[in-house]
Amino acid sequence: MPDIHLITPAPWPDYELIDSGDFQKLERFGDFVLARPEPQAIWDKSLSDRNWDEQAHAIFRRDRQSPERGDWQTTPDMRDPWFVSFRQGGLNLKFKLALTTFKHVGLFPEQSDNWAYIHDTIKKLSSGVSRPKVLNLFAYTGGASLAARQAGADVTHVDAVKPVISWARENMDHSELDNIRWVVEDAVKFVRREVRRGNHYNGIILDPPAYGRGPDGEKWVLEEHLNELLKSCADLLDRDDFFFIINLYSLGFSSILLDNLMRQVFGMVPNSEWGELVVEDNYHKRLPLGVFYRFASV
Template identity: 85%
Template sequence: MSAIQLVIPEPWAEYELIDSGNFQKLERFGNFILSRPEPQAIWDKSLKDSNWERQAHAVFRRDRQSPERGDWQTRPDMRDPWFVTFRQGGLNLKFKLALTTFKHVGLFPEQADNWAYISAKIKGMLPNVARPNVLNLFAYTGGATLAARQAGADVTHVDAVKPVITWARENMDYSGLTNIRWMVEDVVKFVRREVRRGNRYNGIILDPPAYGRGPDGEKWVLEEHLNDLLKSCADLLDNDNFFFIINLYSLGFSSLLVDNLIRQLFGNVPNPEWGELAMMDQFQKRLPLGVFYRFAS
């Protein structure tokens, strides 16, 4: 059995975690520095509040009536939207970022290690598979989709929220890519239909939220629906040339839980890697940002 890993992506020029603490994080995306909530940063800040205030171009403030929504207080020189590039491991991607009412900006930098993994596994398949077929579920604004497409895969991108698929299509255009299959659909319904059709994929990527709604009001609750979804994914994964990645952001889920699910539903998988994704701030504090499990032929 593989050991639990802590994965911190290689530094990249257009992102850095400057500081974290007091349930907040201070980050630089390109030319702009943001301050926003972070529930896992339970320690003290390393920098003074006055330093945070001086640096931040935008600060997210939660709405007292909502645990999720809020608004941004911005300086006059803050641009919205703006752009960052990711050039690493043979990838050259461009992302549009924007200040949303849910505190997100359209990019999860801790996923950079998974992008590199996706690119390497697809390129490793190319001698045996002319056009690897990749399925990205709960695909959001498409970081993993773009990495897979740029590496040479045919990609199906599935998300229930039409505006984020529009955002992902823009990122495709900005990255100079084409021919991604976009599906605005409930993930569970889509996967079940693919199983009935007998389709197979060389790569499957999942980023399921804790809670969600499909385009027709379908309810998604992670702990209630993940087991059945993974059963369907096991039926969709190619038998010979494959990789699989799942990321979980719910605070109550551990990598041990995911390991149990994978071993029960997929069997004795080859080359498993599992543990926590994290980012390190300038003061060497490691901020956990979710658990992952991945394996490949």
């Protein structure tokens, strides 16, 4: 059994988890500090409420009528949208951020280690594959897609939400990249069709939500559909030169549960790593934000 790994982002000048606690997190994205809900931060804050309020340029307030939606209370100098950069190793990416009614800003900083992993793995695969093919499912605003494309991969980016695809396309342009294939479709439908066509990919990345809807109203429930989707992905993955990454944000999924599922679907795989996606705040409190599993032939 492999060791359980905790992934924390490498030092990143444009991102900082300043503090966490009382079911909230205080983060800096570039020039702006945001305060927003975080259900995993069950401990006390290290800083005072007054200090949080003094630092924050934007504070998310939940709508009493909706557990998911809300709005932002902002200071006059808060820009929306704004931009941050990510530079590490061979990666040089630029992302547009914006304040959404779902508290998200278009970027998940805990994924930055995966971006570096994708980039480095594709570079290794390229010694035996002229242009590795990568499929990014539930791809959101495209951090993983950009990392793969910048490494030289032929990238297919699939998401069911058209405005999110447009946002990802903007990130591609701002990162001075091109030729990503954009697909607005239900991920399960797309993968089934690719299997029927006999297509294969050297890299597959999954970042599925707990619940979701496809463009034609298709219902996605993680517990009900993940097993089937993983089996189809196993059929799509190249047998010789490959990598696979999955991230889960559902509170009901532990890394051990994911390890069981992955071993049943993929069997014994090389270079496997699995565990928690973690970001540490400035007071050394480690905030768990999801679980992951990844493996590669190189």
